[in-house]
Amino acid sequence: MDEGLPASRPDVTAALARGVTRMLVERGLAPILEVPLANGRRADVMALTPQGEIWIVETKSCLEDYACDSKWPDYVEYCDRFFFGVTESFPREIIPEECGLVVADGFGGAILRDAPVRQLVAARRKAVTLLFARLAALRAAEF
Known part of the structure; x- marks a missing residue:
């Protein structure tokens, strides 16, 4: 088991998201979790760079989590860069070369392979940025 990661799958998933989020913040990005996309998918972590890159x-x-999920190409059209975030023990060689690769645990992470830039068109960028802003604001309000 990876150091810093709890044993159950939900706990591993939560710790992994926490480590990815911490790594993004350290790099100057603003991340939020569980972002619903217009195509019906849900991004685990979405982040905005200071320059507006998504x-x-x-x-x-x-x-097993990776093997049963073939919908990852559906996320690419909603971001400038797409990464997989995995644990230290995950078999990294199966991650497609056209995707970025982050390895993380409950305390932080590192980008092992940068994601290629696939610049969003202006209309999609505006829609995704507005979605991001509204979701972040609603979560911050904590009704």
Whole structure:
């Protein structure tokens, strides 16, 4: 088991998201979790750079989690950069080369492979940025 990660799959997933989020904040990005997209998918982690670039990190807690999820290409059209976030023990060689790669635990993470930039068109960027802003504001309000 990876140091810093709890044993159950939900706990591993939560710790992985926490480590990815911490790493993004350390790099100057503003991340939020569980972002619903217009195509009906839900991004595990979405982050906004100071320049307005949109990143999505799809977390995979184990090989089974990755194997049963073939919908990752549906996220690419909603971000400038797409990454997989995995644990230290995850078999990294199966992550597609066209995706960025983050390895994380409950305390932080590192980008092992940068994601290629696929610049969003202006209309999609505006829609996703507004979604991000509204979701972040609603969560901050905590009714």
